[in-house]
Amino acid sequence: xxxxxxxxxxxxxxxxxTRQDIKNAYIVLEECYKNKGKLLVAGNGxxxxxxxxxxxxxxxxxxxxxxxxxxxxxxxxxxxxELGQVLADNLQGALPAIALDGHPALTTAYMNDxxxxxxxxxxxxxxxxxxxxxxxxxxxxxxxxxxxxxxxAKAKGMxxxxxxxxxxxxxxxIADVCVRVPQTETYMVQELHLPVYHCLCLMLEERFFGGK
Numbered sequence: 001x002x003x004x005x006x007x008x009x010x011x012x013x014x015x016x017x018t019r020q021d022i023k024n025a026y027i028v029l030e031e032c033y034k035n036k037g038k039l040l041v042a043g044n045g046x047x048x049x050x051x052x053x054x055x056x057x058x059x060x061x062x063x064x065x066x067x068x069x070x071x072x073x074x075x076x077x078x079x080x081x082e083l084g085q086v087l088a089d090n091l092q093g094a095l096p097a098i099a100l101d102g103h104p105a106l107t108t109a110y111m112n113d114x115x116x117x118x119x120x121x122x123x124x125x126x127x128x129x130x131x132x133x134x135x136x137x138x139x140x141x142x143x144x145x146x147x148x149x150x151x152x153a154k155a156k157g158m159x160x161x162x163x164x165x166x167x168x169x170x171x172x173x174i175a176d177v178c179v180r181v182p183q184t185e186t187y188m189v190q191e192l193h194l195p196v197y198h199c200l201c202l203m204l205e206e207r208f209f210g211g212k
Contacts, residue, residue, distance in 0.1 A: 001026060001203055008199040015192065017182055022196060024177040026203050028159045032133045033208060038096035040127055040158075042120045042149055043137030046190050048101040050137055050163075050197065057201040058095040066093035066209045093209050098127060100149070120149035130157030138162070139189040141169020141178075150174045163196065165189040 001023060009016050032039065039058065041051040060066070068076075073088035100123045101107075107119045114122070124134055134153035136146040141164035150160045150171060162171040162178035165186075172178035181192035 004199050004203050004206070008195055012192065012195050014182055015196065018179050018196065021177055021179045022199060025161050025179055026200055028133060028161060028177055029200065029204055030207055032131060032159065033095055033204065035131050037129070037131045037133065038098065038127075039133050039135060040098050040100055040124055040149075040153070041135045041137070042100040042123075042146060044101075044143055044145065046187075047137035047139065047193070048099075050190070050193055051099040051101055051135075053194070054135070054197050054201065055097040055099045057198070058097040058204065060094060061092045061209075062201055062205050064205055064209050066205075068093065095204060095208060098123075100124070117145045118148050120145050121152040124149045124152045124156070124158075128153055128156045128158050132156075132158045133161060134158050135161045135163065136171055136175070137164075137193065138169075138171055139165050139186045139193075141165065141167065141171040141180075143171075147171060147174065163193055 005019055005022055009019060029039065041054050043051045068088060068091055076087045077084035100120045103123070110119050110122050128134065134150060136150050138146045141162065147170055151174065153160050154174065160175045162175035164171055164178060164180050165184050166180050166182045167184060172180060179196055181189055181196060183189045183192055
């Protein structure tokens with residue numbers, strides 16, 4: 001863990017103040033994945049793009065190849081020798097993660113029929129289980145749809161991680177861990193969010209796929 005965080009802070013010294021919170025966020029995520037849980041991620045605008053980015057790094061190889069173990073390969077080939085061989089040679093290990101902005105039919109239906117600000121909360125209610133993690137990305141920490149989702153997550157027994165700017169916020173109060181990067185201007189906050197979540201993804205990949 002420390003080597004990745006040390007490298008992050010050597011490249012972005014301004015993030016020194018977030019060191020312990022990044023560690024704490026990693027511990028929450030590691031525990032979730034050790035227990036076969038999943039991550040739900042949401043944000044608005046540029047933070048929605050960050051949510052998709054995070055899912056991309058977790059659901060396939062980031063730096064490591066993540067080859068399937070021999071048992072999984074054999075099961076695939078046992079189902080169909082031709083198709084299974086292609087699957088065995090090309091599928092990668094994944095850490096389950098879902099970006100909640102990526103379901104336009106569901107979200108537009110819910111927003112049209114119900115309460116628009118609860119579109120993420122509805123998905124947390126449907127996807128989330130005790131032991132899962134909700135990662136809410138909000139540069140201000142006060143995005144209402146993120147806050148509703150965070151409250152729903154806590155009620156379902158999930159852990160909540162916030163990724164915000166430096167100001168204390170409603171999200172930082174709700175979250176079990178909040179990484180508050182030391183900027184307040186939206187685009188500057190977003191510029192620091194990316195290296196933080198890359199660091200978390202690198203640490204998770206090394207933990208779960210580093211020995212393979």
